[in-house]
Amino acid sequence: ARAQIGVTGLAVMGRNLARNLARNGFTVAVHNRSAGRMQSLLADHGDEGEFIGSESLADFVASLERPRKIIVMVKAGGPTDAVIDDLVPLLEEGDIVIDAGNAHFPDTRRREAALREHGLHFVGTGVSGGEEGALLGPSIMPGGSAESYTWLGPIFEKIAAQVDGVPCCTYVGADGAGHFVKMVHNGIEYADMQLIAEAYDLLKQGLGASAAEIGEIFAEWNTGDLESFLIEITAGVLAHTDPVTGGAFVDVVLDQAEQKGTGRWTVQNALDLGVPITGIAEATFARALSGSVPQRAAAAGTLPAHAGTWDVIDRDAFVEDVRRALYASKVVAYSQGFDQIAAASAEFGWDIDRGAMARIWRGGCIIRARFLNRITEAYERDAHLPLLLADEYFTQAVGDGVTAWRRIVAQAALNGVPTPAFSSSLAYYDGVRAERLPANLIQAQRDFFGAHTYRRTDREGSFHTQWTTDRAEVQE
Numbered sequence: 001a002r003a004q005i006g007v008t009g010l011a012v013m014g015r016n017l018a019r020n021l022a023r024n025g026f027t028v029a030v031h032n033r034s035a036g037r038m039q040s041l042l043a044d045h046g047d048e049g050e051f052i053g054s055e056s057l058a059d060f061v062a063s064l065e066r067p068r069k070i071i072v073m074v075k076a077g078g079p080t081d082a083v084i085d086d087l088v089p090l091l092e093e094g095d096i097v098i099d100a101g102n103a104h105f106p107d108t109r110r111r112e113a114a115l116r117e118h119g120l121h122f123v124g125t126g127v128s129g130g131e132e133g134a135l136l137g138p139s140i141m142p143g144g145s146a147e148s149y150t151w152l153g154p155i156f157e158k159i160a161a162q163v164d165g166v167p168c169c170t171y172v173g174a175d176g177a178g179h180f181v182k183m184v185h186n187g188i189e190y191a192d193m194q195l196i197a198e199a200y201d202l203l204k205q206g207l208g209a210s211a212a213e214i215g216e217i218f219a220e221w222n223t224g225d226l227e228s229f230l231i232e233i234t235a236g237v238l239a240h241t242d243p244v245t246g247g248a249f250v251d252v253v254l255d256q257a258e259q260k261g262t263g264r265w266t267v268q269n270a271l272d273l274g275v276p277i278t279g280i281a282e283a284t285f286a287r288a289l290s291g292s293v294p295q296r297a298a299a300a301g302t303l304p305a306h307a308g309t310w311d312v313i314d315r316d317a318f319v320e321d322v323r324r325a326l327y328a329s330k331v332v333a334y335s336q337g338f339d340q341i342a343a344a345s346a347e348f349g350w351d352i353d354r355g356a357m358a359r360i361w362r363g364g365c366i367i368r369a370r371f372l373n374r375i376t377e378a379y380e381r382d383a384h385l386p387l388l389l390a391d392e393y394f395t396q397a398v399g400d401g402v403t404a405w406r407r408i409v410a411q412a413a414l415n416g417v418p419t420p421a422f423s424s425s426l427a428y429y430d431g432v433r434a435e436r437l438p439a440n441l442i443q444a445q446r447d448f449f450g451a452h453t454y455r456r457t458d459r460e461g462s463f464h465t466q467w468t469t470d471r472a473e474v475q476e
């Protein structure tokens, strides 16, 4: 038998993807640089489907039917380049190399161009859902050539998560589009996680509630608009008791958040494109602040707070305010993320369908949530929607919560509880809806010190004021 698809790199993600493919009836070629992982996969799971194991890359390539479809699941960066370099001489025109790791999309663009020179397809694909998703059905975001998707689509759509019978996989766009969208997915993941963490902190500080009590609140929230994987696991994590101390597990976890880099890439790219993704940026910086150990040591107990002591009178009303503030801030983070996708799509000519992205994020991935249906519907109403917040559904949903949101952000400030993502999202909301922003003054200042010119509200053209002489205005 010849394999329909191959996987090289059999650490947990590659291994689980290979098993998922085999369980779905595909004959899967498997290879790992050190053969032990390949052998243990066959020994432990060989009965789940058809595998063809190879110890050498050449045998692995030879075991595949053409056009060969090879998933590379190794560490992003140098290791991925090394595997590609080894593979290319063994491949033939029309073969498809798929990078399913968390590659940085400029690398994917570079690799795609290089492999195209050899007549090969290179497909950078986002895969979300962690280990369990890879095995049971991830969300899959493939880029590369449209032609490659005619081969890959039927396979990927079969192994992807399914929601209401619709696969969580679709062709995203050319070259790096798939990895780009996965990067923004991860940025949104950071924002979602930070917002949940702020909500937890507010409930803790405002109510003096225990982790278990807060877990119950999250479990309750998971039955409504906020229903999502991250809210669900948060309830589970908060309910967990540490076996060592017998106390709440979260209370013994060190408060320094780490990251592997996708959030940082999202923010770097947003700066390049000039798209304000303040929720994602604040979430990324909040992780950085938590890890700023010397700075925190110098400030803790030293910087005066002059804050009030939180005195919540109506517990239920407060919990509901936090819930509404969380939902509104979440909508802002997604609205910003979809703006970034639109900007990159225009910049790189990807023609990304934002509604389809929301659709394939409904299942399988880390940010899967009930409310993604609402996003898909918004883009179905208007594929060119300039701002997700301006869709009628979200305008109303966020508008209904805005008073609660203001109360929470104001009380957090008065009581000295940091809510960077809640507060910056509200500032974005007020900024984007403002009839007039103070950017007029920025432009005037720039013209003053650098003759950078300004435009006027009442006339077309570009103007400069001769600030150091007679302050006469000249048209440039």
Ligand code: 6PG
Pocket (backbone or CB within 6 Å): 102, 127, 128, 129, 130, 186, 189, 258, 259, 260, 261, 262, 263, 365, 366
């Ligand atoms: C996913 C996750 C996955 C991974 C993140 C973690 O979609 O399955 O996003 O890709 O868990 O990269 O990111 P950090 O280590 O940067 O938090």
